[in-house]
Amino acid sequence: MTMAAAADDLLVVDDLTLEFGGIRALSNVSLRARRGAVTAIIGPNGAGKTSLLNVISGFYRPRAGRVLYDGVDLLARPGYARAGLGIARTFQNIALFRGMSVLENVKLGAHAELRAGLFAAALYLGPARREERALTARIDGEVIDFLRLAAFRDREIVGLPFGVQKQVELARSLAAAPKLLLLDEPFAGMNATEKQAMADDIRRTVDARGTTVVMIDHDMKTLMALTERVVVLNFGEVIAEGTPAEVQADPRVVEAYIGVPEAEEAPA
Amino acid sequence: MISTIVELSLVGIASGSIYALGAMGFVLIYKASGVFNFAMGEMMMIGAYFLYTGMVIFGLPLAAALPLALIASAATAAGIERFLLRPLLGQPHEVLIKVLFGTGAMLRGLAGLVWGQDIVRLPEILPRKPVFLGPFLIPGTLAWGMLAMFVVFGGFMLYYRFSRTGVAIRATAEDQSTAEAMGIDIRGIFSFTWIVAGILATAAGIVGASVNGLSPYLGNFALEVIAVVLLAGLTSIGGTMVAGIIVGVMLTLLGYFLGGAWQQFMPYLLVLLVMLVRPRGLYGTKLVERL
Amino acid sequence: MATMAAATMRTAGRATVLRWAAIVGLAALALALPAIGNGYVTYMACLILINVIATIGLNVTVGYAGLLSIGHAAFVGMGAYVSALLLIAGAPLPVALVAAAVAAFLFGIVFGLPAIRIKGVHLAISTLAAQFTFYFVAQRWTAVTHGDNGLQTPQVSLFGFSFDSDARLYFLILPFAVASCLTAANLFRTRVGRAFIALRERDYAAEVLGVNVVYYKLLAFAVGATYAGIAGALLSIFLRLVNPDQFVVSVSIFYLTAVLVGGRGSILGSILGALFMTLLPEFMRVVASGLIADTSRYVGQLATFREFLFGALIVLFLHLDPRGLVGLIEKFGGRIEFRG
Numbered sequence: 012m013t014m015a016a017a018a019d020d021l022l023v024v025d026d027l028t029l030e031f032g033g034i035r036a037l038s039n040v041s042l043r044a045r046r047g048a049v050t051a052i053i054g055p056n057g058a059g060k061t062s063l064l065n066v067i068s069g070f071y072r073p074r075a076g077r078v079l080y081d082g083v084d085l086l087a088r089p090g091y092a093r094a095g096l097g098i099a100r101t102f103q104n105i106a107l108f109r110g111m112s113v114l115e116n117v118k119l120g121a122h123a124e125l126r127a128g129l130f131a132a133a134l135y136l137g138p139a140r141r142e143e144r145a146l147t148a149r150i151d152g153e154v155i156d157f158l159r160l161a162a163f164r165d166r167e168i169v170g171l172p173f174g175v176q177k178q179v180e181l182a183r184s185l186a187a188a189p190k191l192l193l194l195d196e197p198f199a200g201m202n203a204t205e206k207q208a209m210a211d212d213i214r215r216t217v218d219a220r221g222t223t224v225v226m227i228d229h230d231m232k233t234l235m236a237l238t239e240r241v242v243v244l245n246f247g248e249v250i251a252e253g254t255p256a257e258v259q260a261d262p263r264v265v266e267a268y269i270g271v272p273e274a275e276e277a278p279a
Numbered sequence: 280m281i282s283t284i285v286e287l288s289l290v291g292i293a294s295g296s297i298y299a300l301g302a303m304g305f306v307l308i309y310k311a312s313g314v315f316n317f318a319m320g321e322m323m324m325i326g327a328y329f330l331y332t333g334m335v336i337f338g339l340p341l342a343a344a345l346p347l348a349l350i351a352s353a354a355t356a357a358g359i360e361r362f363l364l365r366p367l368l369g370q371p372h373e374v375l376i377k378v379l380f381g382t383g384a385m386l387r388g389l390a391g392l393v394w395g396q397d398i399v400r401l402p403e404i405l406p407r408k409p410v411f412l413g414p415f416l417i418p419g420t421l422a423w424g425m426l427a428m429f430v431v432f433g434g435f436m437l438y439y440r441f442s443r444t445g446v447a448i449r450a451t452a453e454d455q456s457t458a459e460a461m462g463i464d465i466r467g468i469f470s471f472t473w474i475v476a477g478i479l480a481t482a483a484g485i486v487g488a489s490v491n492g493l494s495p496y497l498g499n500f501a502l503e504v505i506a507v508v509l510l511a512g513l514t515s516i517g518g519t520m521v522a523g524i525i526v527g528v529m530l531t532l533l534g535y536f537l538g539g540a541w542q543q544f545m546p547y548l549l550v551l552l553v554m555l556v557r558p559r560g561l562y563g564t565k566l567v568e569r570l
Numbered sequence: 571m572a573t574m575a576a577a578t579m580r581t582a583g584r585a586t587v588l589r590w591a592a593i594v595g596l597a598a599l600a601l602a603l604p605a606i607g608n609g610y611v612t613y614m615a616c617l618i619l620i621n622v623i624a625t626i627g628l629n630v631t632v633g634y635a636g637l638l639s640i641g642h643a644a645f646v647g648m649g650a651y652v653s654a655l656l657l658i659a660g661a662p663l664p665v666a667l668v669a670a671a672v673a674a675f676l677f678g679i680v681f682g683l684p685a686i687r688i689k690g691v692h693l694a695i696s697t698l699a700a701q702f703t704f705y706f707v708a709q710r711w712t713a714v715t716h717g718d719n720g721l722q723t724p725q726v727s728l729f730g731f732s733f734d735s736d737a738r739l740y741f742l743i744l745p746f747a748v749a750s751c752l753t754a755a756n757l758f759r760t761r762v763g764r765a766f767i768a769l770r771e772r773d774y775a776a777e778v779l780g781v782n783v784v785y786y787k788l789l790a791f792a793v794g795a796t797y798a799g800i801a802g803a804l805l806s807i808f809l810r811l812v813n814p815d816q817f818v819v820s821v822s823i824f825y826l827t828a829v830l831v832g833g834r835g836s837i838l839g840s841i842l843g844a845l846f847m848t849l850l851p852e853f854m855r856v857v858a859s860g861l862i863a864d865t866s867r868y869v870g871q872l873a874t875f876r877e878f879l880f881g882a883l884i885v886l887f888l889h890l891d892p893r894g895l896v897g898l899i900e901k902f903g904g905r906i907e908f909r910g
Contacts (some may be wrong), residue, residue, distance in 0.1 A: 068778045069777070069778065070774060070777075070778075089782070090777040090778060090783075091777050091778075091780050091781055091782045091783065092780075093778050093780070094778065094779050094780025095780055098778075099778075099779075100778055102775060106771075106772045106774075106775035107771075108767055108768050108770075108771040108772070108775075108776075109771055110634075110767050110770070110771070110835055111764065111767055115764055118761075118764060119761075119764045119765070119768055119776075119779055119781075122761050122764065122765060122779055122780040122781055123780030125760075125761040127760050127761055127762065128762075129762060129789065129793070131760075132756060132757050132759075132760040132761070132762040132763070133753035133754075133756055133757060134753070135756035135759060135760065139756075139759075139760050142760075143759060143760060183779070187780070315690075315691035317691075317694075363885055363889075366889060367888065367889065372690050372691065373636065373638055373690060374888055376691050376694055377638075377826070377830065377884060377888055378884070378885050378888050378889075380640070380694075380823075380826075380881075380884065381827075381880070381881040381882070381883070381885040381888070382885055383881065384823060384877050384878070384880055384881030384884070385877075385878050385881030385882050385885065386881075387877055387878075387881070388874050388875060388876070388877035388878025388879070388880075388881060389878055391871075391874030391877070391878075392871060392874050392875060392878065396874065495874075502699075505695060509692070509695065540706075540710065543706075544702070544703070544706045546699075547698075547699040547700075547702040547703055547706070548699070548703070550695055550696065550699040551684075551699045551700065551703070554684045554687075554688055554692055554699075555683070555684055555687075555696075558684075558687055558688045558692055
């Protein structure tokens with residue numbers, strides 16, 4: 012695949028190969044995510060979608076390939092640098108932290124922005140308190156209300172309905188106003204109403220803030236209305252790429268999905 | 280000089296094989312149920328005390344006392360697994376480790392209350408007469424203990440590799456959910472591995488007590504065993520013998536040249552070194568965390 | 571809507587008033603303690619407060635950050651020895667305290683280094699090994715530590731005010747205990763505390779959110795160690811004696827039990843746990859002397875029974891309620907505001 016990296020590609024994945032022991036999770040995977048657009052990665056289970064996201068997140072070291080974010084070589088940076096660069100992600104199985112309230116979980120999303128060190132924190136009065144109050148105010152306005160989580164703001168994570176937890180996960184990822192949002196199966200486990208609400212939230216985020224979104228999911232129907240560009244993975248390789256309509260009509264994609272019990276819809 | 284080193288090495292191999300047996304119990308439990316048994320040393324100690332009770336307090340012959348001790352240890356191990364561990368299945372490992380740590384303390388305290396704190400000696404199970412290996416002299420208990428350990432080790436390895444239950448254990452260790460899907464009774468396997476580990480621990484404890492005497496603090500030589508386990512890598516049963524021999528020889532040689540206090544301290548240093556340099560040990564597999 | 575809001579405000583107001591009343595009441599009690607109680611009470615109070623400081627430290631490392639540390643006594647010992655050595659050399663009290671805290675902090679970082687690469691049981695074992703190493707050095711480096719004989723610290727004074735009684739020492743220790751509670755609670759209102767909790771739960775998620783996991787793991791050890799070091803320094807001042815046997819593994823178990831029994835991840839839990847654990851042996855002694863005529867025969871047994879009891883408590887509380895005493899209280903009394 013030729014990689015003419017356009018200036019409006021926020022994320023460029025170039026020829027990525029990832030191996031676990033002897034198993035190839037990703038083979039020569041390349042993709043581009045345009046600024047302010049929603050790019051979806053689909054494929055049957057085990058196709059390597061989450062692995063791809065994990066490489067971008069810095070959890071796995073690929074055998075070969077590059078990941079460029081806004082021109083920066085992402086693989087050369089430590090994992091925790093992602094947030095500071097404006098990258099945020101959600102997790103398929105929800106990675107919220109028990110022992111903290113919804114608000115505190117969301118605030119953690121802005122960890123990289125805050126400055127309080129050990130002494131300031133221990134003292135609290137002064138810079139740390141100001142910082143915390145400013146952050147709380149900003150999150151209340153920009154994230155909590157934006158995602159209709161006000162009712163749950165001070166509740167413990169444990170015991171919250173699944174749909175709400177997914178919203179909190181999204182909220183946390185928005186806390187630092189990221190430029191790139193990586194969503195790992197945001198619709199998994201939701202009913203139709205919840206899916207629509209989540210899709211609306213994602214759309215609103217993109218429209219209001221110009222966030223670039225790269226998301227993984229199975230649900231073609233919900234994705235259709237949401238994304239401009241779809242990349243299809245199968246067995247760790249890119250097998251098709253294009254608009255949702257193009258991809259649905261692609262015979263290779265149809266073939267990849269047939270016979271896989273989890274496929275939500277057979278492409279039209 | 281050379282002959283001293285060789286002799287010491289032989290002693291080291293012998294004591295190493297005892298550690299290896301205890302280590303095998305650790306690894307077995309870890310493989311099958313994913314739990315690091317901090318109470319292993321105490322299980323060894325209790326097992327030895329059971330034998331002591333049978334032989335010294337009740338005056339039974341070895342042939343009667345040994346099976347009784349093994350049964351008692353098996354019951355204790357199964358009890359620990361069933362009542363202290365299994366209710367917490369599903370909780371993070373940190374919790375299980377702390378429970379076992381507490382159980383170890385409980386057993387230590389219990390042993391001290393029931394049998395007293397003083398060191399007692401087991402009757403002569405292993406002949407004390409020094410054994411000659413060529414020109415080299417080894418204390419009898421150690422030599423016969425080593426032989427006993429090799430036999431038990433060999434027997435167990437054969438069982439583990441070739442019997443149906445052994446395969447079942449390995450399957451459970453590999454992938455619990457798949458094993459269950461294939462019809463293996465996971466909970467039965469848990470109980471079984473604990474019972475086997477309890478028996479192995481008893482054997483190691485009895486030999487250890489024969490060599491060093493028996494007190495509630497016998498479990499402390501579990502630190503040497505832990506060093507062996509970590510050196511072997513928590514997941515390799517066969518590796519425990521190799522690691523055991525290495526540790527045994529090292530400790531004996533270092534103890535001779537640097538003195539008793541250093542010998543006591545060496546296992547801790549070894550553990551620290553392994554943790555810092557190569558946490559997975561010699562044979563352990565590098566765990567890839569699938570997210 | 572407005573009435574609901576007003577009602578909520580009123581109940582919130584009432585709860586806040588109650589809280590303040592409780593705090594003021596406790597403060598009054600704490601300040602008046604040496605006057606109210608006898609020498610024994612004051613002595614025990616000092617010990618309890620020192621243990622509270624150490625337990626808070628361990629709770630930060632184990633309870634909040636979820637790292638397995640079974641070597642906490644080594645940090646207490648580090649603080650005690652550094653403080654003792656400086657006091658003997660004639661250093662002023664504040665210097666000794668600060669040095670003890672710094673030394674413990676650094677020691678905590680060293681201790682925490684394995685935590686970067688290993689977790690769970692491996693980390694626990696490595697902390698255990700480090701604890702034994704500390705004991706070994708304390709015992710053998712006789713030139714500095716005087717081995718088993720230990721060190722005797724002089725009486726301390728500050729600006730001419732000499733701490734020559736338990737009551738006076740109580741008022742030295744009390745502010746440190748209060749400060750420990752406050753600073754620890756403050757941590758968890760900020761990004762530092764949140765990062766610690768994130769470490770406990772899912773450190774990979776924390777990483778991608780921007781938490782430098784390595785840095786915060788080391789910090790968790792270091793912070794826990796610092797509290798312990800301060801406790802150790804105060805211990806050396808209070809007991810006037812420092813020797814290796816004060817810092818053996820069973821002491822680490824003591825603190826771990828305090829955290830687990832009191833409630834992991836909770837300041838209040840640390841206080842309750844330390845209180846419970848410090849008073850328990852005393853309570854047992856009282857009960858024993860009530861039941862048995864000649865207790866001197868059973869002195870050895872008592873220590874053994876204590877070991878059994880600590881182990882049983884750990885097991886029991888892990889089964890009952892991982893949130894320990896705080897959890898039990900909350901079950902009966904509703905939520906308590908001290909965030910964990």
